[in-house]
Amino acid sequence: xxxxxALFKYTLRLGDNALIQGHRLSEWCSxxxxxxxxxxxxxxxLDNIGLAQAFLKYAADIEGKxxxxxxxxxxxxxxxxxxxxxxxLPIGDFAVTIAKQLLISAFEVPLFSALSHSTDExxxxxxxxxxxxxxxxxxxxxxWCYRLGEGTELSHSKLxxxxxxxxxxxxxxxxMAEEDTILLVAGIAVDLEELRxxxxxxxxxxxxxxxxxxxxxxxxxxxxxxxxxxxHLGHILAEMQYLQRxxxxxxx
Amino acid sequence: xxxxxxxxxxxxxxxxxxxxxxEIPVVTIQEMGMLRDVILTETGCEVIITPTYTGCPAMxxxxxxxxxxxxxxxxxxxxxxxxxxxxxxxxxMTSETKxxxxxxxxxxxxxxxxxxxxxxxxxxxxxxxxxxxxxxxxSQFGSTACKALYxxxxxKEPFDYFKCH
Ligand SMILES: [Zn+2]
Numbered sequence: 001x002x003x004x005x006a007l008f009k010y011t012l013r014l015g016d017n018a019l020i021q022g023h024r025l026s027e028w029c030s031x032x033x034x035x036x037x038x039x040x041x042x043x044x045x046l047d048n049i050g051l052a053q054a055f056l057k058y059a060a061d062i063e064g065k066x067x068x069x070x071x072x073x074x075x076x077x078x079x080x081x082x083x084x085x086x087x088x089l090p091i092g093d094f095a096v097t098i099a100k101q102l103l104i105s106a107f108e109v110p111l112f113s114a115l116s117h118s119t120d121e122x123x124x125x126x127x128x129x130x131x132x133x134x135x136x137x138x139x140x141x142x143x144w145c146y147r148l149g150e151g152t153e154l155s156h157s158k159l160x161x162x163x164x165x166x167x168x169x170x171x172x173x174x175x176m177a178e179e180d181t182i183l184l185v186a187g188i189a190v191d192l193e194e195l196r197x198x199x200x201x202x203x204x205x206x207x208x209x210x211x212x213x214x215x216x217x218x219x220x221x222x223x224x225x226x227x228x229x230x231x232h233l234g235h236i237l238a239e240m241q242y243l244q245r246x247x248x249x250x251x252x
Numbered sequence: 253x254x255x256x257x258x259x260x261x262x263x264x265x266x267x268x269x270x271x272x273x274x275e276i277p278v279v280t281i282q283e284m285g286m287l288r289d290v291i292l293t294e295t296g297c298e299v300i301i302t303p304t305y306t307g308c309p310a311m312x313x314x315x316x317x318x319x320x321x322x323x324x325x326x327x328x329x330x331x332x333x334x335x336x337x338x339x340x341x342x343x344x345m346t347s348e349t350k351x352x353x354x355x356x357x358x359x360x361x362x363x364x365x366x367x368x369x370x371x372x373x374x375x376x377x378x379x380x381x382x383x384x385x386x387x388x389x390x391s392q393f394g395s396t397a398c399k400a401l402y403x404x405x406x407x408k409e410p411f412d413y414f415k416c417h
Contacts, residue, residue: 036390036391036393036401039391039393039394039395039401040391040392040393043393043394043397044393046305046307046309046397047305047306047307047397048307049307050303050305050306050307050308050397051306051307053306053307054306054334054336116339121337122336122337124337125335125336125337125338125339126306126336128336128337128339129303129305129306129336129339129340130306132339132417133305133306135369135370136369136392136393136415139369139370139372139392140392140393
Protein backbone atom coordinates (compact mmCIF):
# COMPACT_ATOMS: atom_id res chain seq x y z
CA UNK A 1 0.00 0.00 0.00
CA UNK A 2 1.47 3.35 -1.05
CA UNK A 3 1.07 6.41 1.20
CA UNK A 4 -1.42 7.80 -1.32
CA UNK A 5 -3.50 4.60 -1.29
CA ALA A 6 -3.42 4.66 2.50
CA LEU A 7 -4.62 8.27 2.59
CA PHE A 8 -7.37 7.50 0.08
CA LYS A 9 -8.67 4.55 2.08
CA TYR A 10 -8.40 6.39 5.39
CA THR A 11 -10.35 9.37 4.07
CA LEU A 12 -12.95 7.06 2.50
CA ARG A 13 -13.37 5.38 5.87
CA LEU A 14 -14.02 8.72 7.60
CA GLY A 15 -16.47 9.63 4.86
CA ASP A 16 -18.24 6.27 4.83
CA ASN A 17 -18.74 6.27 8.59
CA ALA A 18 -20.40 9.67 8.40
CA LEU A 19 -22.42 8.78 5.29
CA ILE A 20 -23.90 5.51 6.54
CA GLN A 21 -24.54 6.85 10.02
CA GLY A 22 -26.27 9.89 8.54
CA HIS A 23 -28.32 7.79 6.15
CA ARG A 24 -29.50 5.58 9.00
CA LEU A 25 -30.43 8.55 11.19
CA SER A 26 -32.35 10.15 8.33
CA GLU A 27 -34.77 7.21 8.60
CA TRP A 28 -36.12 8.96 11.69
CA CYS A 29 -37.37 11.87 9.58
CA SER A 30 -41.08 12.36 10.40
CA UNK A 31 -40.98 9.33 12.74
CA UNK A 32 -39.42 10.87 15.86
CA UNK A 33 -41.16 10.15 19.18
CA UNK A 34 -41.69 13.89 19.71
CA UNK A 35 -41.24 16.85 17.38
CA UNK A 36 -38.04 18.06 19.09
CA UNK A 37 -36.48 14.62 18.65
CA UNK A 38 -37.49 14.46 15.03
CA UNK A 39 -35.60 17.73 14.57
CA UNK A 40 -32.64 16.60 16.67
CA UNK A 41 -32.08 13.26 14.94
CA UNK A 42 -32.45 14.71 11.47
CA UNK A 43 -30.15 17.62 12.36
CA UNK A 44 -27.54 15.11 13.51
CA UNK A 45 -28.08 13.21 10.25
CA LEU A 46 -27.49 16.45 8.36
CA ASP A 47 -24.22 17.06 10.24
CA ASN A 48 -23.16 13.53 9.30
CA ILE A 49 -24.04 13.95 5.63
CA GLY A 50 -22.15 17.25 5.55
CA LEU A 51 -19.11 15.62 7.07
CA ALA A 52 -19.39 12.74 4.60
CA GLN A 53 -19.54 15.18 1.71
CA ALA A 54 -16.37 16.94 2.90
CA PHE A 55 -14.39 13.74 3.45
CA LEU A 56 -15.55 12.04 0.25
CA LYS A 57 -14.78 15.16 -1.79
CA TYR A 58 -11.27 15.07 -0.41
CA ALA A 59 -11.03 11.31 -1.05
CA ALA A 60 -12.00 11.93 -4.69
CA ASP A 61 -9.25 14.57 -4.94
CA ILE A 62 -6.68 12.15 -3.50
CA GLU A 63 -7.73 9.42 -5.90
CA GLY A 64 -7.21 11.87 -8.77
CA LYS A 65 -9.51 10.15 -11.25
CA UNK A 66 -11.79 13.13 -11.74
CA UNK A 67 -14.57 11.69 -9.60
CA UNK A 68 -16.85 13.67 -7.30
CA UNK A 69 -18.07 12.93 -3.78
CA UNK A 70 -21.35 11.80 -5.33
CA UNK A 71 -19.58 9.24 -7.53
CA UNK A 72 -17.95 7.78 -4.42
CA UNK A 73 -21.20 7.69 -2.47
CA UNK A 74 -23.49 6.38 -5.18
CA UNK A 75 -21.35 4.24 -7.46
CA UNK A 76 -19.15 2.13 -5.20
CA UNK A 77 -20.09 -1.47 -4.47
CA UNK A 78 -20.56 -2.75 -0.93
CA UNK A 79 -17.11 -4.34 -0.64
CA UNK A 80 -15.49 -0.97 -1.24
CA UNK A 81 -17.25 0.66 1.71
CA UNK A 82 -15.19 0.92 4.89
CA UNK A 83 -17.69 2.21 7.46
CA UNK A 84 -17.82 0.50 10.84
CA UNK A 85 -20.48 -2.20 11.00
CA UNK A 86 -22.14 -0.47 13.97
CA UNK A 87 -23.11 2.46 11.71
CA UNK A 88 -25.02 0.23 9.28
CA LEU A 89 -27.06 -1.66 11.91
CA PRO A 90 -30.79 -0.85 11.77
CA ILE A 91 -31.97 2.15 13.80
CA GLY A 92 -34.25 -0.18 15.81
CA ASP A 93 -36.37 1.55 18.42
CA PHE A 94 -35.47 4.88 20.03
CA ALA A 95 -33.33 3.20 22.72
CA VAL A 96 -31.27 1.38 20.07
CA THR A 97 -30.67 4.63 18.19
CA ILE A 98 -29.67 6.46 21.36
CA ALA A 99 -27.33 3.61 22.39
CA LYS A 100 -25.72 3.63 18.93
CA GLN A 101 -25.35 7.39 19.08
CA LEU A 102 -23.72 7.24 22.50
CA LEU A 103 -21.19 4.56 21.52
CA ILE A 104 -20.33 6.29 18.24
CA SER A 105 -20.23 9.91 19.42
CA ALA A 106 -18.11 9.02 22.47
CA PHE A 107 -15.63 7.69 19.91
CA GLU A 108 -15.93 10.60 17.46
CA VAL A 109 -15.28 13.37 19.97
CA PRO A 110 -11.72 12.23 20.86
CA LEU A 111 -11.11 10.99 17.28
CA PHE A 112 -11.91 14.32 15.64
CA SER A 113 -10.24 16.19 18.46
CA ALA A 114 -6.99 14.30 17.74
CA LEU A 115 -7.44 14.52 13.95
CA SER A 116 -7.82 18.30 14.18
CA HIS A 117 -4.05 18.24 14.85
CA SER A 118 -3.35 15.99 11.85
CA THR A 119 -0.43 17.01 9.65
CA ASP A 120 -2.85 16.71 6.72
CA GLU A 121 -4.39 20.19 6.62
CA UNK A 122 -7.62 19.16 4.92
CA UNK A 123 -8.33 16.34 7.36
CA UNK A 124 -7.42 18.64 10.25
CA UNK A 125 -9.79 21.35 9.00
CA UNK A 126 -12.74 19.00 8.50
CA UNK A 127 -12.07 17.28 11.85
CA UNK A 128 -12.01 20.66 13.61
CA UNK A 129 -15.60 21.17 12.46
CA UNK A 130 -16.49 17.55 13.17
CA UNK A 131 -15.41 17.74 16.80
CA UNK A 132 -17.68 20.70 17.53
CA UNK A 133 -20.64 18.91 15.98
CA UNK A 134 -19.98 15.54 17.59
CA UNK A 135 -19.89 17.21 21.03
CA UNK A 136 -23.51 18.23 20.50
CA UNK A 137 -24.30 14.67 19.36
CA UNK A 138 -22.65 13.21 22.44
CA UNK A 139 -24.48 15.47 24.88
CA UNK A 140 -27.77 14.65 23.14
CA UNK A 141 -27.33 10.87 23.46
CA UNK A 142 -25.84 11.12 26.97
CA UNK A 143 -28.83 13.06 28.30
CA TRP A 144 -31.23 10.59 26.70
CA CYS A 145 -29.32 7.69 28.28
CA TYR A 146 -29.92 9.30 31.68
CA ARG A 147 -33.61 9.71 30.94
CA LEU A 148 -34.14 6.23 29.54
CA GLY A 149 -31.92 4.52 32.09
CA GLU A 150 -33.62 6.18 35.02
CA GLY A 151 -37.04 6.39 33.40
CA THR A 152 -39.49 3.52 33.50
CA GLU A 153 -38.72 -0.16 33.89
CA LEU A 154 -39.44 -0.56 30.17
CA SER A 155 -37.17 2.29 29.00
CA HIS A 156 -34.41 1.00 31.28
CA SER A 157 -34.64 -2.56 29.97
CA LYS A 158 -34.74 -1.40 26.34
CA LEU A 159 -31.61 0.71 26.76
CA UNK A 160 -29.85 -2.09 28.68
CA UNK A 161 -30.69 -4.56 25.91
CA UNK A 162 -29.54 -2.15 23.19
CA UNK A 163 -26.18 -1.56 24.87
CA UNK A 164 -25.80 -5.31 25.35
CA UNK A 165 -26.59 -6.06 21.69
CA UNK A 166 -24.35 -3.32 20.27
CA UNK A 167 -21.34 -3.93 22.47
CA UNK A 168 -19.81 -6.59 20.22
CA UNK A 169 -19.64 -4.01 17.41
CA UNK A 170 -17.46 -1.56 19.35
CA UNK A 171 -14.16 -3.45 19.05
CA UNK A 172 -13.94 -2.53 15.38
CA UNK A 173 -13.71 1.17 16.15
CA UNK A 174 -10.19 0.71 17.51
CA UNK A 175 -8.74 -1.68 14.93
CA MET A 176 -5.50 -0.46 13.39
CA ALA A 177 -5.29 -1.44 9.72
CA GLU A 178 -2.36 -1.04 7.34
CA GLU A 179 -3.48 2.47 6.36
CA ASP A 180 -3.56 3.54 10.00
CA THR A 181 -0.03 2.36 10.62
CA ILE A 182 1.34 4.05 7.50
CA LEU A 183 -0.42 7.35 8.20
CA LEU A 184 0.33 7.32 11.92
CA VAL A 185 4.05 7.53 11.16
CA ALA A 186 3.40 10.58 8.98
CA GLY A 187 1.39 12.26 11.74
CA ILE A 188 -1.77 12.13 9.60
CA ALA A 189 -3.74 9.41 11.39
CA VAL A 190 -4.51 8.77 15.05
CA ASP A 191 -3.41 5.89 17.26
CA LEU A 192 -6.80 4.28 17.90
CA GLU A 193 -5.42 2.11 20.70
CA GLU A 194 -4.79 5.33 22.61
CA LEU A 195 -8.41 6.37 22.20
CA ARG A 196 -9.80 3.12 23.56
CA UNK A 197 -9.34 3.77 27.32
CA UNK A 198 -10.67 7.29 26.89
CA UNK A 199 -13.75 6.01 25.08
CA UNK A 200 -14.30 3.26 27.64
CA UNK A 201 -14.13 5.72 30.50
CA UNK A 202 -16.56 8.15 28.87
CA UNK A 203 -19.08 5.43 28.01
CA UNK A 204 -18.74 3.77 31.43
CA UNK A 205 -19.32 7.07 33.23
CA UNK A 206 -22.51 7.77 31.28
CA UNK A 207 -23.87 4.23 31.63
CA UNK A 208 -23.11 4.07 35.35
CA UNK A 209 -24.92 7.37 35.87
CA UNK A 210 -27.81 5.97 33.81
CA UNK A 211 -27.84 2.82 36.02
CA UNK A 212 -27.05 0.65 32.98
CA UNK A 213 -24.68 -2.30 33.31
CA UNK A 214 -21.55 -2.23 31.17
CA UNK A 215 -21.17 -5.46 29.17
CA UNK A 216 -18.05 -7.60 29.33
CA UNK A 217 -15.71 -7.40 26.33
CA UNK A 218 -16.34 -10.68 24.50
CA UNK A 219 -15.80 -11.69 20.89
CA UNK A 220 -16.02 -8.64 18.69
CA UNK A 221 -17.42 -8.41 15.15
CA UNK A 222 -14.83 -7.43 12.59
CA UNK A 223 -14.38 -6.98 8.85
CA UNK A 224 -15.18 -3.42 7.80
CA UNK A 225 -11.51 -2.45 7.40
CA UNK A 226 -11.51 -4.99 4.55
CA UNK A 227 -14.92 -4.03 3.19
CA UNK A 228 -16.72 -6.93 4.88
CA UNK A 229 -20.12 -5.95 6.22
CA UNK A 230 -23.25 -7.21 7.91
CA UNK A 231 -26.29 -8.16 5.84
CA HIS A 232 -27.63 -4.62 6.36
CA LEU A 233 -25.24 -2.52 4.27
CA GLY A 234 -26.36 -4.04 0.98
CA HIS A 235 -29.95 -3.06 1.74
CA ILE A 236 -28.92 0.50 2.60
CA LEU A 237 -26.95 0.84 -0.63
CA ALA A 238 -29.76 -0.68 -2.70
CA GLU A 239 -31.97 2.15 -1.55
CA MET A 240 -29.37 4.93 -1.41
CA GLN A 241 -27.79 4.17 -4.79
CA TYR A 242 -30.97 3.22 -6.65
CA LEU A 243 -31.43 6.46 -8.55
CA GLN A 244 -27.82 6.79 -9.76
CA ARG A 245 -27.73 3.11 -10.72
CA UNK A 246 -31.03 3.22 -12.60
CA UNK A 247 -30.45 6.64 -14.17
CA UNK A 248 -26.67 7.22 -14.26
CA UNK A 249 -25.61 10.85 -13.76
CA UNK A 250 -29.19 12.02 -13.24
CA UNK A 251 -29.32 15.52 -11.78
CA UNK A 252 -32.05 17.62 -10.19
CA UNK B 253 -0.40 37.22 -23.03
CA UNK B 254 -1.84 38.34 -19.73
CA UNK B 255 -5.45 39.45 -19.97
CA UNK B 256 -6.00 42.44 -17.72
CA UNK B 257 -8.34 41.69 -14.84
CA UNK B 258 -11.75 43.25 -15.30
CA UNK B 259 -12.27 43.94 -11.62
CA UNK B 260 -10.00 44.64 -8.69
CA UNK B 261 -10.08 42.41 -5.64
CA UNK B 262 -11.66 45.24 -3.64
CA UNK B 263 -14.41 45.68 -6.20
CA UNK B 264 -15.26 41.98 -6.07
CA UNK B 265 -15.26 42.01 -2.28
CA UNK B 266 -17.56 45.02 -2.44
CA UNK B 267 -20.02 43.13 -4.64
CA UNK B 268 -19.90 39.98 -2.53
CA UNK B 269 -20.51 42.00 0.64
CA UNK B 270 -24.07 42.55 -0.57
CA UNK B 271 -24.97 38.84 -0.52
CA UNK B 272 -27.15 37.87 2.42
CA UNK B 273 -27.18 34.58 4.29
CA UNK B 274 -30.20 32.75 2.81
CA GLU B 275 -31.20 31.38 6.21
CA ILE B 276 -30.70 34.60 8.20
CA PRO B 277 -31.53 37.34 5.68
CA VAL B 278 -30.43 40.22 7.92
CA VAL B 279 -26.71 39.45 7.87
CA THR B 280 -24.39 39.11 4.88
CA ILE B 281 -22.07 36.20 4.21
CA GLN B 282 -19.20 38.59 4.90
CA GLU B 283 -20.62 39.57 8.30
CA MET B 284 -21.07 35.88 9.10
CA GLY B 285 -17.40 35.27 8.33
CA MET B 286 -18.19 32.78 5.57
CA LEU B 287 -16.49 34.85 2.85
CA ARG B 288 -12.81 34.06 3.24
CA ASP B 289 -10.89 35.28 0.20
CA VAL B 290 -10.95 36.36 -3.42
CA ILE B 291 -8.15 35.34 -5.76
CA LEU B 292 -7.96 37.06 -9.13
CA THR B 293 -7.28 34.77 -12.07
CA GLU B 294 -6.50 35.62 -15.68
CA THR B 295 -10.09 35.08 -16.74
CA GLY B 296 -12.04 36.01 -13.65
CA CYS B 297 -11.74 35.05 -10.03
CA GLU B 298 -11.89 32.32 -7.41
CA VAL B 299 -14.00 32.97 -4.32
CA ILE B 300 -13.18 31.03 -1.18
CA ILE B 301 -15.97 30.42 1.30
CA THR B 302 -16.16 28.36 4.48
CA PRO B 303 -19.27 26.63 5.87
CA THR B 304 -20.73 27.41 9.28
CA TYR B 305 -21.76 23.78 9.77
CA THR B 306 -20.54 20.97 7.51
CA GLY B 307 -24.09 20.07 6.52
CA CYS B 308 -25.25 23.67 6.08
CA PRO B 309 -27.77 23.44 3.20
CA ALA B 310 -27.32 27.17 2.50
CA MET B 311 -23.86 26.59 1.01
CA UNK B 312 -25.23 25.52 -2.37
CA UNK B 313 -27.47 28.60 -2.54
CA UNK B 314 -24.61 30.89 -1.50
CA UNK B 315 -22.36 29.43 -4.20
CA UNK B 316 -25.10 29.99 -6.77
CA UNK B 317 -25.68 33.58 -5.54
CA UNK B 318 -21.95 34.40 -5.80
CA UNK B 319 -21.64 33.09 -9.35
CA UNK B 320 -24.84 34.83 -10.50
CA UNK B 321 -23.93 38.19 -8.98
CA UNK B 322 -20.38 38.29 -10.32
CA UNK B 323 -21.42 37.18 -13.79
CA UNK B 324 -24.11 39.88 -13.88
CA UNK B 325 -21.39 42.36 -13.04
CA UNK B 326 -19.17 41.25 -15.88
CA UNK B 327 -16.73 38.88 -14.23
CA UNK B 328 -16.29 36.27 -16.98
CA UNK B 329 -15.25 33.20 -15.02
CA UNK B 330 -16.13 32.55 -11.39
CA UNK B 331 -15.11 29.56 -9.36
CA UNK B 332 -16.29 29.00 -5.79
CA UNK B 333 -14.13 26.85 -3.52
CA UNK B 334 -15.04 25.60 -0.06
CA UNK B 335 -12.26 25.69 2.50
CA UNK B 336 -12.36 24.09 5.95
CA UNK B 337 -9.19 25.62 7.27
CA UNK B 338 -9.21 27.74 9.36
CA UNK B 339 -12.39 26.27 10.75
CA UNK B 340 -15.28 28.74 11.00
CA UNK B 341 -16.25 29.81 14.48
CA UNK B 342 -19.03 31.97 15.89
CA UNK B 343 -16.26 33.88 17.69
CA UNK B 344 -15.61 35.68 14.37
CA MET B 345 -18.97 37.48 14.57
CA THR B 346 -18.66 41.15 15.42
CA SER B 347 -20.86 42.79 18.04
CA GLU B 348 -22.72 44.58 15.20
CA THR B 349 -23.54 41.23 13.61
CA LYS B 350 -24.71 39.85 16.95
CA UNK B 351 -26.93 42.90 17.42
CA UNK B 352 -28.51 42.28 13.99
CA UNK B 353 -29.21 38.66 14.93
CA UNK B 354 -30.85 39.74 18.17
CA UNK B 355 -33.04 42.33 16.42
CA UNK B 356 -34.10 39.56 14.04
CA UNK B 357 -35.18 37.41 17.01
CA UNK B 358 -32.16 35.10 17.28
CA UNK B 359 -30.14 35.13 20.50
CA UNK B 360 -26.49 35.64 19.56
CA UNK B 361 -23.79 33.06 20.31
CA UNK B 362 -21.82 33.29 23.52
CA UNK B 363 -18.03 33.33 23.12
CA UNK B 364 -16.70 29.77 22.95
CA UNK B 365 -14.32 30.36 25.87
CA UNK B 366 -17.35 30.89 28.13
CA UNK B 367 -19.09 27.65 27.17
CA UNK B 368 -18.84 24.27 28.88
CA UNK B 369 -20.10 22.06 26.07
CA UNK B 370 -20.81 19.20 28.46
CA UNK B 371 -23.34 21.30 30.40
CA UNK B 372 -25.48 23.20 27.86
CA UNK B 373 -28.25 23.84 30.37
CA UNK B 374 -25.89 25.92 32.49
CA UNK B 375 -25.65 28.61 29.77
CA UNK B 376 -27.48 31.83 30.59
CA UNK B 377 -29.09 32.79 27.28
CA UNK B 378 -31.16 35.98 27.28
CA UNK B 379 -34.44 36.25 25.43
CA UNK B 380 -33.96 38.39 22.29
CA UNK B 381 -37.48 39.80 22.69
CA UNK B 382 -37.70 40.87 26.33
CA UNK B 383 -34.06 40.46 27.47
CA UNK B 384 -35.08 38.22 30.36
CA UNK B 385 -32.37 35.80 31.44
CA UNK B 386 -35.03 33.42 32.80
CA UNK B 387 -35.04 31.04 29.83
CA UNK B 388 -35.14 27.26 29.31
CA UNK B 389 -33.31 25.13 26.78
CA UNK B 390 -35.87 23.03 24.90
CA SER B 391 -33.52 21.34 22.45
CA GLN B 392 -29.94 21.79 21.27
CA PHE B 393 -31.24 21.13 17.77
CA GLY B 394 -33.56 23.71 16.27
CA SER B 395 -34.89 24.98 12.97
CA THR B 396 -31.46 24.88 11.29
CA ALA B 397 -28.16 23.14 12.01
CA CYS B 398 -26.70 26.25 13.65
CA LYS B 399 -29.51 26.97 16.09
CA ALA B 400 -30.84 25.66 19.40
CA LEU B 401 -34.42 26.08 20.59
CA TYR B 402 -35.22 27.95 23.81
CA UNK B 403 -38.31 29.28 25.48
CA UNK B 404 -38.56 32.41 27.58
CA UNK B 405 -40.17 32.04 31.00
CA UNK B 406 -40.97 35.76 31.20
CA UNK B 407 -42.65 36.57 27.89
CA LYS B 408 -43.46 32.89 27.24
CA GLU B 409 -42.22 33.09 23.64
CA PRO B 410 -40.03 30.42 22.08
CA PHE B 411 -36.84 31.66 20.38
CA ASP B 412 -33.77 30.47 18.50
CA TYR B 413 -30.26 30.68 19.91
CA PHE B 414 -27.33 30.68 17.48
CA LYS B 415 -25.20 27.91 18.97
CA CYS B 416 -21.61 28.57 19.86
CA HIS B 417 -19.45 26.86 17.28
ZN1 LIG C 1 -38.80 36.87 26.62
